[in-house]
Amino acid sequence: MKRRAVVALESGGTKLVASLTDERGEVLDHLRVARPVTNQAAQTLRQLIGMGRALRQRWEGEGWQVEGLGFGFGGLVRRCRQEAYLCLHEHGWEHVDARRELEGVFGVPVFIENDCKVAALAEAKRGAGRGAESMFYATIGTGVGGGFVVGGRIQSLHDGGEAEIGHLCAEVGGPSCGCGGRGCIEALCSGPGMWALGRHRFENAQAIFGAWEQGDSEATEIVERCAGHMARALGAVMALLHPRRIVLGGGVASGNPKYVDRIRELTNDLVVSYFRPEFDLRVAELGELVVSQGAALFALAQMEQRRSEPCLVVN
Numbered sequence: 346m347k348r349r350a351v352v353a354l355e356s357g358g359t360k361l362v363a364s365l366t367d368e369r370g371e372v373l374d375h376l377r378v379a380r381p382v383t384n385q386a387a388q389t390l391r392q393l394i395g396m397g398r399a400l401r402q403r404w405e406g407e408g409w410q411v412e413g414l415g416f417g418f419g420g421l422v423r424r425c426r427q428e429a430y431l432c433l434h435e436h437g438w439e440h441v442d443a444r445r446e447l448e449g450v451f452g453v454p455v456f457i458e459n460d461c462k463v464a465a466l467a468e469a470k471r472g473a474g475r476g477a478e479s480m481f482y483a484t485i486g487t488g489v490g491g492g493f494v495v496g497g498r499i500q501s502l503h504d505g506g507e508a509e510i511g512h513l514c515a516e517v518g519g520p521s522c523g524c525g526g527r528g529c530i531e532a533l534c535s536g537p538g539m540w541a542l543g544r545h546r547f548e549n550a551q552a553i554f555g556a557w558e559q560g561d562s563e564a565t566e567i568v569e570r571c572a573g574h575m576a577r578a579l580g581a582v583m584a585l586l587h588p589r590r591i592v593l594g595g596g597v598a599s600g601n602p603k604y605v606d607r608i609r610e611l612t613n614d615l616v617v618s619y620f621r622p623e624f625d626l627r628v629a630e631l632g633e634l635v636v637s638q639g640a641a642l643f644a645l646a647q648m649e650q651r652r653s654e655p656c657l658v659v660n
């Protein structure tokens with residue numbers, strides 16, 4: 346008897362990833378390419394399809410059967426229609442029907458969700474959120490995104506787009522953001538946003554962290570400014586949602602545990618006093634395939650739900 350597998354696709358800020366997982370969402374194999382700067386949606390989708398097909402071919406020859414596909418999309422998703430429709434760093438998603446194309450090629454049910462939301466799901470089930478009934482996840486990398494998971498399910502309050510911590514305003518009239526606003530958390534605290542604050546002296550955000558750890562005063566000013574913004578945003582998350590745990594992922598957070606320590610310290614002072622004893626902020630555990638794992642777990646949960654409640658709309 347063939348073993349059940351799922352294909353998981355990711356279109357991130359800097360990379361495209363296709364993975365093949367078993368029916369528990371464990372990644373068996375993956376392919377990864379850097380995202381070319383000039384990419385357009387149709388081209389990205391073609392590339393992802395090619396990578397997914399290559400994995401399927403490789404593993405179906407070994408006795409595995411692909412039964413579903415999850416897509417962790419780096420942009421906004423219209424959940425009810427399962428549409429990937431807006432990406433802030435790539436044009437054209439509004440003109441391609443990703444779900445239909447993927448279903449046409451793979452011949453299996455396709456489930457699309459925002460990349461941060463599925464990463465949150467993976468951390469909640471398999472990573473730093475294990476054991477917490479509710480978990481708010483924020484990723485700090487190329488952008489800043491969020492997801493809220495309660496009882497093992499992504500909390501969806503509307504047709505997609507909730508928990509967008511990256512677009513809270515941190516500095517009125519501050520640097521412009523891809524969303525059209527100014528002074529957003531993402532414009533200041535993402536890797537590129539931080540780097541923009543010290544571009545005249547530092548090679549990238551990581552160089553700022555390196556200089557910070559050496560006690561450089563300008564780097565310290567930038568890191569403190571960003572940590573302060575993150576702390577105020579997370580303090581607000583605690584007041585609004587009171588998650589039992591907060592998990593910070595993405596390259597900027599996962600690669601700089603001392604920065605997460607500083608954010609924790611500053612947030613702790615801002616958390617509503619009666620929630621403070623329960624305040625619990627951790628670094629993500631799952632590493633760079635977190636979106637793949639999450640997209641697969643999301644697809645598997647949706648497939649299970651479809652089997653038991655065939656008429657229910659996604660999520």
Ligand SMILES: [Zn+2]
Pocket residue numbers: 511512522523524525526527529531532
């Ligand atoms: Zn914004």
